[in-house]
Amino acid sequence: MEAMPASxxxxxxxxxxxxxxxxxxxxxxxxxxVLTLPTAHCAACIxxxxxxxxxxxxxxxxxxxxxxxxxSVDASxxxxxxxxxxxxxxxxxxxxxxxxxxxxxxETDRQGRDLLxxxxxxxxxxxxxxxxxxxxxxxxEAATRDLFHWISAMIALPVLAFAGQPFFxxxxxxxxxxxxxxxxPISLALILSAAMSxxxxxxxxxxxxxxxxxxxxxxxxxxxxLDFRSRAAARSAAEExxxxxxxxxxxxxxxxxxxxxxxxxxxxxxVRVMPGARMPVDGVVTEGASELDRSLLTGETLPVWAGxxxxxxxxxxxxxxxxxxxxxxxxxxxxLHRMASLVxxxxxxxxxxxxxxxxxxxxxxxxxxxxxxxxxxxxxxxxGGDLRLSLNIAAAVLIITCPCALALAVPAVVTxxxxxxxxxxxxxxNGTALERLAEVDMVVFDKTGTLTLGAPEPADLRxxxxxxxxxxxxxxxxxxxxLSRALAEALAVAGVRPARLSDIREVPGQGVEGVCKGxxxxxxxxxxxxxxxxxxxATWLKTDQGPARAFTFTDRLRPGAEALVADIARQGxxxxxxxxxxxxxxxxxxxxxxxxxxxxxxxxxxxxxxxxTLTEAGHRVLMVGDGLNDTxxxxxxxxxxxxxxxxxxARVASDIVLLGQDMQPIAAAMRIALQARRRIKQNFxxxxxxNLLAVPVAFAGLATxxxxxxxxxxxxxxxxxxxxxxx
Amino acid sequence: MDVxxxxxxxxxxxxxxxxxxxxxxxxxxxxxxxxxxxxRILSKEWDDHPRP
Numbered sequence: 001m002e003a004m005p006a007s008x009x010x011x012x013x014x015x016x017x018x019x020x021x022x023x024x025x026x027x028x029x030x031x032x033x034v035l036t037l038p039t040a041h042c043a044a045c046i047x048x049x050x051x052x053x054x055x056x057x058x059x060x061x062x063x064x065x066x067x068x069x070x071x072s073v074d075a076s077x078x079x080x081x082x083x084x085x086x087x088x089x090x091x092x093x094x095x096x097x098x099x100x101x102x103x104x105x106x107e108t109d110r111q112g113r114d115l116l117x118x119x120x121x122x123x124x125x126x127x128x129x130x131x132x133x134x135x136x137x138x139x140x141e142a143a144t145r146d147l148f149h150w151i152s153a154m155i156a157l158p159v160l161a162f163a164g165q166p167f168f169x170x171x172x173x174x175x176x177x178x179x180x181x182x183x184x185p186i187s188l189a190l191i192l193s194a195a196m197s198x199x200x201x202x203x204x205x206x207x208x209x210x211x212x213x214x215x216x217x218x219x220x221x222x223x224x225x226l227d228f229r230s231r232a233a234a235r236s237a238a239e240e241x242x243x244x245x246x247x248x249x250x251x252x253x254x255x256x257x258x259x260x261x262x263x264x265x266x267x268x269x270x271v272r273v274m275p276g277a278r279m280p281v282d283g284v285v286t287e288g289a290s291e292l293d294r295s296l297l298t299g300e301t302l303p304v305w306a307g308x309x310x311x312x313x314x315x316x317x318x319x320x321x322x323x324x325x326x327x328x329x330x331x332x333x334x335x336l337h338r339m340a341s342l343v344x345x346x347x348x349x350x351x352x353x354x355x356x357x358x359x360x361x362x363x364x365x366x367x368x369x370x371x372x373x374x375x376x377x378x379x380x381x382x383x384g385g386d387l388r389l390s391l392n393i394a395a396a397v398l399i400i401t402c403p404c405a406l407a408l409a410v411p412a413v414v415t416x417x418x419x420x421x422x423x424x425x426x427x428x429x430n431g432t433a434l435e436r437l438a439e440v441d442m443v444v445f446d447k448t449g450t451l452t453l454g455a456p457e458p459a460d461l462r463x464x465x466x467x468x469x470x471x472x473x474x475x476x477x478x479x480x481x482x483l484s485r486a487l488a489e490a491l492a493v494a495g496v497r498p499a500r501l502s503d504i505r506e507v508p509g510q511g512v513e514g515v516c517k518g519x520x521x522x523x524x525x526x527x528x529x530x531x532x533x534x535x536x537x538a539t540w541l542k543t544d545q546g547p548a549r550a551f552t553f554t555d556r557l558r559p560g561a562e563a564l565v566a567d568i569a570r571q572g573x574x575x576x577x578x579x580x581x582x583x584x585x586x587x588x589x590x591x592x593x594x595x596x597x598x599x600x601x602x603x604x605x606x607x608x609x610x611x612x613t614l615t616e617a618g619h620r621v622l623m624v625g626d627g628l629n630d631t632x633x634x635x636x637x638x639x640x641x642x643x644x645x646x647x648x649x650a651r652v653a654s655d656i657v658l659l660g661q662d663m664q665p666i667a668a669a670m671r672i673a674l675q676a677r678r679r680i681k682q683n684f685x686x687x688x689x690x691n692l693l694a695v696p697v698a699f700a701g702l703a704t705x706x707x708x709x710x711x712x713x714x715x716x717x718x719x720x721x722x723x724x725x726x727x
Numbered sequence: 728m729d730v731x732x733x734x735x736x737x738x739x740x741x742x743x744x745x746x747x748x749x750x751x752x753x754x755x756x757x758x759x760x761x762x763x764x765x766x767r768i769l770s771k772e773w774d775d776h777p778r779p
Contacts, residue, residue, distance in 0.1 A: 067760045116758065117753055131738060
């Protein structure tokens with residue numbers, strides 16, 4: 001295997017570096033845009049999306065891939081992904097941009113098609129050889145049998161040499177590393193059975209195992225292909241979710257402003273951060289006034305005021321006014337980087353999980369060799385040195401014990417389960433995530449952005465007088481601050497007509513003010529208006545009459561959150577909330593959801609420590625979170641899920657990504673994971689049962705090619721069918 | 728048993744044709760989007776003439 005791309009790293013800077021290169025590469029070539037379409041599911045969706053995108057000016061062609069829930073658009077360079085996303089949102093299809101440079105489609109595609117081709121060749125050879133073998137089994141004699149054996153050999157040998165290469169290569173690699181992988185007995189079985197059959201054909205023998213060797217190869221390749229597909233899906237998920245936003249900053253130099261990569265900034269530089277942009281570095285504000293949204297870093301929903309002298313950290317979002325920041329730390333020293341190293345520590349602490357299949361293979365591979373060797377020795381001793389008979393029996397034992405069903409047992413179930421989850425809007429990034437999810441007995445949620453949408457909603461509009469409402473509507477409509485926008489939208493929905501105001505202006509970092517009938521009206525921060533700020537997120541309205549009035553906001557629950565928490569409780573698992581936000585909002589959400597175990601005001605390191613404590617106490621924790629402050633906890637938990645709206649670092653650190661807004665699929669995922677584990681265990685039991693039946697027969701020297709073919713096909717088919725039963 | 732002289736080559740050739748057809752479909756990327764291809768049959772677009 002080649003080295004995994006940098007996306008396994010949880011460090012935002014490492015993730016960003018290849019993204020920067022990819023963007024540079026993309027700028028040169030033709031603009032290919034790839035978008036995910038999590039909700040597309042039918043012919044009408046395909047037609048809608050392709051028609052709308054096809055009509056969009058500048059788009060040459062658009063093609064939906066429903067299997068991957070993606071649309072690739074060939075467009076002229078001036079068409080941006082954001083325009084297309086807005087266009088799709090207009091017809092009701094949420095979409096996210098993927099970075100085609102990171103998708104690395106060609107390599108994965110090439111490997112997949114290579115395996116598929118070998119699988120096809122093995123399949124066709126198997127059918128032909130089987131056809132000839134049926135004639136032998138039904139009683140072809142002497143010269144006819146020899147002829148059929150010869151033709152079988154002519155088909156089987158080149159096919160084995162071609163189709164068996166993946167096994168031979170990996171067996172050789174593991175032998176060189178002095179390990180006994182599962183591919184060693186497989187290769188041994190293929191080579192030994194082919195060689196023995198060839199010898200038997202020369203010697204006009206009765207039994208040739210060409211059909212068994214080829215069908216063994218076919219079934220194993222099928223398992224390998226399924227396994228490859230789920231791995232490729234996991235890898236592409238990790239890659240496609242990697243940073244799209246290339247971190248750049250506006251540096252104020254001697255010769256004016258210049259846009260530079262964040263990596264080039266050094267302490268002492270001055271950078272300008274526009275409203276709506278994310279802080280690229282740690283620093284101190286030198287000019288300007290604004291409010292900062294820290295929710296992704298700390299989980300606080302309340303925006304924080306920032307003016308000259310305020311200390312800011314990378315990752316915070318500037319809300320209202322432009323700020324000039326003197327860089328105190330960039331790159332390695334910044335708080336973002338410290339957070340990333342926290343993640344690295346947590347990942348190191350997560351013990352390397354061995355999957356069921358690996359544990360099985362570790363016990364199985366030596367057992368197969370020992371059995372075959374025992375058969376060889378026993379028959380050598382029994383017959384007084386008849387090497388031909390003994391080798392024949394040893395080959396039969398190898399073929400029958402060969403982990404055909406075992407190789408299909410896990411990939412078939414995992415493919416079927418991840419396919420089902422994908423249709424529900426969950427991307428499984430990690431191969432063992434499902435198994436780990438099945439073991440979970442406790443679910444820990446982050447609040448802001450995870451249980452809630454992270455978007456404020458006015459709570460108490462009815463308590464205000466109509467005059468106040470219309471004034472607020474007018475003032476809020478003039479500002480781009482998230483609270484103002486939420487307020488303006490809610491008032492518009494409620495049918496409030498904005499009052500007529502003059503001289504409206506935004507005071508950066510404070511609020512909006514205007515003049516109404518000669519009196520000054522203001523909407524903004526409590527401190528600005530001389531009011532006492534409370535616990536709840538609020539904006540204040542002040543007119544000439546009376547004290548300032550508060551418009552309080554609550555964070556709306558993510559759809560499905562209540563049902564999810566109830567469902568988890570029904571499954572007998574405990575639920576906890578760990579949030580960086582203050583007591584009041586966390587308590588309110590916890591009460592709304594009926595969660596008794598909640599903690600507020602937690603730092604990132606405390607969250608990670610809390611997860612570690614729970615793990616030490618014997619819990620298997622599922623962490624669901626989205627913020628930068630959750631990444632260490634996500635990496636430290638037994639298994640983790642983050643929504644697609646989460647920060648890149650959080651998504652990289654988690655095992656499963658929730659594509660839609662609704663949280664309900666998480667409960668379904670937990671149920672599917674349990675089912676999948678049960679199916680995997682059943683499949684193991686099935687294939688072991690087959691072995692228990694067939695091995696004694698083979699060991700006793702009674703196995704014929706017919707029995708081997710029957711045992712092998714029957715076990716492989718039952719195992720695959722059992723995997724498909726997954727609902 | 729003389730018929731075997733014809734039947735065996737015939738079966739091999741038929742199998743070979745199947746294999747070649749499979750390799751052709753593989754080369755033309757017909758397995759990239761099985762779900763979408765299945766759904767596209769239901770779409771009424773391009774029913775009259777193929778996509779230009």
